[in-house]
Amino acid sequence: MSPLAFDIAHMFAGGLVLVSFMMLYQDRLLPLINVLSLQSLLLALSVAWQAHIQDKPDLYVTAMIALGFKSIVIPMALRRMVVRMGLHREIEVAVGTGLTMLLGIGLVALSMDLMLRVTAGASALIREDVALALSVVLLGLLIMVTRRNAVSQVIGFMSIENGLILAGTGARGMPLVVEISVAFSVLIAFIVIGIFLFRIRERFDTVDIQVLDRFRGERR
Template identity: 60%
Template sequence: MFATLAYDLSHMTGAMVLLAGFAVLYQRRLLGVLRAFACQAVAVAVAAAWQAYSQEAPHLYVTAAIALLLKGIAAPVALDRIVRRLDIHRTVETAVGIGATMLAGVGLVVLAVLLVLPVTISSAALTRETLAVALSVVLIGFLIMITRRNAITQVVGFMSLENGLVLAAVGVKGMPLVVEMSVAFSLLIAFILFGIFFFRIRELFDTLDLQSIESFRGERR
């Protein structure tokens, strides 16, 4: 039983990340979305820490710390403040219903599994599964960005997509820390830019619903 514990636990933490992605899809309230996203980031941190321990790769602890501090605590808290300041914590504007997006999410997971398994048939089982889970998390991040119209949920989708990338990176042996750091910091910069954009969009349109931007051609109101 304990011989497969390393394998089982990394499998389990990957599944937790994926499950948190579904939790983001399931939430109806913006603050709930943020909380579910924070759970996902914590799950990513746990996954990275477990990989660091089982692969004996100490630099992955840094990855775990970045995931925990930046995405598990800093980003949700900041977004939380923005949501409260703009007073938009009522509901998530969905382009497609919640049940339909959940089903689409399952479809994407199946798609990821079907895509990854034939390609990686020769590699180790653990790598293959991590890649399948990570690809599903990435696809679900895309799905969040596509089906939720609010700008905040777009950011959450973007960051949960990045969580999938981190998951893929820590699952594969020999990923250098530089890649990790640069991804994390580009994410941070993107996050700051998004924050500025929130206020600009809000100033211009009085809403964070991106649908009203789609028809915007640059004329002043």
């Protein structure tokens, strides 16, 4: 592989980590959805580039799925949900933004140290792509843990799935049938989550996880 091809692959994978930090920094829902769309766009570009350098045409299908569903369709659906439920306020957070960013930096350092040790026998491209993919997964988990709004937790879940796709393609790809089944499973899960969000909003007039936990405690 030429140094240029390696650098471009590294740039796309590193871009996903950078956009994950942008997601951690956002405190309003609509900008957070826009950043998720940007992350999915970078994922599609990364997968398409991996298809080119690995000479695996089936990965172009994965890139098109990421571009169509994860970068366009799902963010548009999330925006409509936010507008219909009137969720234009700031996102309630369990941890301050500064501390969250520091935790994110620590998770990235941990994933780099861990994966570079575990994959010592692999090629440099696979090692770095898998390490960066684990960083995206851990940052997605951090979004889910530190955000109290149910919609933002859905976005964290989508970010985790982006990291898993990056890991699969960086490690010389998954079978196409697996990639398609995962994509449609995520789409179905998103539809089910959307239905539940509307039902929760109608029943409790909020999607704040802390309020729902308090209500559950009162019922007990």
